[in-house]
Structure formats: structure tokens, C-alpha cells
Amino acid sequence: MKIGLYFGTFNPIHIGHLVIANHMAEYSDLDQIWLVVTPHNPFKKKSTLLNNHDRLEMVYQATKDYEKLEASDIEFNLPQPSYTINTLTYLLEKHPKHEFSLIMGEDNLKGFHKWKNNDIILENHDIYVYPRISEGKTENQLLNHPKIHRIDAPIMEISSTFIRQAVRDGKSCKPLLPEYVWTYIDEMNFYK
Template structure:
């Protein structure tokens, strides 16, 4: 089975994430997409990241009724900070029957040369790229391992959702109902 890995903090998971994952699982050569909840991205500041297990639970709630989308907690079990190359090596060893690919935005494709062992990633894994505003033409876009997709572009961010919740704005339809109920029940992002 060919599995696409969509890494993220999912702080919180929102419909933009789900649209990307669903597109990749249904409109590319991928059979499934695993949403990999990352404890901490080494290239990002810690900021207002909530409890990892709350983010994991929200991702599970968001994908509960999906056949092709699953949530993975693999990075929670690995040394931190978690580097994609280490996660890929772990998954390859644990699930030799699967072929893994990476899903990333065109903004991450631009910063890929800053990643640990990025040349190995390009050599050994296919990368499916979804468009991000302002990052249409990237140097690595023509690399043989890179597939640029026509995923619908969404300008929705977890930062916007967190700020909206903090300002008591309505975020219905930006996050799945089950996720919104979870956020409200735990009084998150207030």
C-alpha cells in the first residue's frame, strides 16, 4: 500500500488539512493518507502549541468517519525533536509492506534544503506537493521525486482559528463539529 504522510502540529486540525489529505488520498496515486501529529517541528517556534494528546485526539475526531485518512502518533514515540528522515526510517522498518511518500506544501518544498538529510528524502521518497499562495515556482518543483498536485488552495490557518477562538469569534465550518465540541469542552485556545 502506498501511504502519504501529512505531517503537522494540527493545532487545531481544520478543514484545510482535511481537504488536502482527502485530495491526496483520492486524486493521486496514494492509497491512504496518515496525518502524523508532530510534537514539535524543529524549524518552528514552540509558541502556543497545546498538549500533544489533545491535538492527537482532535485529529482522530476529525478523521473518525474516513476510510482513507488515518492518524498516526509515530512521532510521539520517537526522540525529540522529530526529524522527518528519522520518522521515515522508523516507519520503513516497522511497516516494510508499505511504500511511504511525503505530502507537503510548496512553502515547505522551498525550505526542504534546510531539513536534516533532505537529499536522502529526495532520493528515496516521492513528495506530493500542494500549492501555497506565494510559492508557485520553486527550484525543486522539477525534481523527479516531486509531484506538484492541483489540490484546491485554501488560505485557512490554525493560527487564524486559534486567534478567532481567543477573540470569541465563531469558527463553525472551519473545523469539524466534533473538533469544535472538543475545543469548547476543554476550553482550549482561550
């Protein structure tokens, strides 16, 4: 089985994440998309994150009705900070019959050369890239690499940062979130 790993803090998960994940599941050769909730991204401040359980619960609830999407807590028990190469190594040991690929936006591909063991990742795993309008067209030599697959997914300019700020400002961003996620954030008084 070919699994696409869509990493994110999902703080919170929003409809943009779901549109991209579902598009990858339906319009690429990936069989399933695992939305991997990262406990701590080395490039983000940890203090802005909701706790792991709450973010995983929101991803689980947001994806449970999608046959090809699955919430994953695989990184919760791995050493921190979590590096993609370590997660891939662990997954290959745990699921030797699966083939794991990465899903990322063009903006992340620009910084891919900074990733730990990026050459080993690229040598052993395909990378599925979706467009980001804010970045414009990526003039990246990696786009021509045989392991890079550009998928013409819908461009979703929704950010978790925007949603958190809207909630803090008392604005309704209900249309940007799966219904359960909006209700959970509201009931738990998150991001205020």
C-alpha cells in the same frame, strides 16, 4: 501499499487539512494518507502547542469517517525534536512492505533544502506538493525533480494560527473546523 505522510502540529486540525488530505487520497496514486501529529516541530515554538493527546484526539475524531485517512502518533515515542528523516527510517523498519511519501505545501518545499538529510529523503521518497496561494507560483528547481509530484489540490487559505486567534478574540470559527473539533475546543476552553 503507498502511504502519504501529512505531517503537522494540527493545532487544531481544520477543514483545510481534511480537504487537502482527502484530495491527495482521491486524486493521486496514494492508497492512504496518515496525518502524523508532530509533538514538536524544530521550526515552531513548543509553548504554543496543545498537549499531544488533545491534538491526536482531534485528528482521530476528524478523520475517523474517512476510509483513506488515518491519525498517526508515530512521532510521539521518537527522540525529540522529531526530524522527518528519523521518522521515515523508523516507519520503513516497522512497515517494510509500505512505500512512504511526503505531502507538503509549496511553501514548505521552498525550505526543503534546510531539512536534515533532505538529499536522502528525496532520493528514497516521493514528495506530493499542493499549491499555496500566499506563496504564488514556486520558482523552485525541485518542482522538476522526478520525485516531486505537484497535485492540483484546492487552495485552502485557512490556518490554525488564525483559528487560535479567532477563539482568543471570542469570534466564531465553527465553519472552519470539523464539528467534533469545534465542540472539543469549546468544551475544553482551549486557545482562550
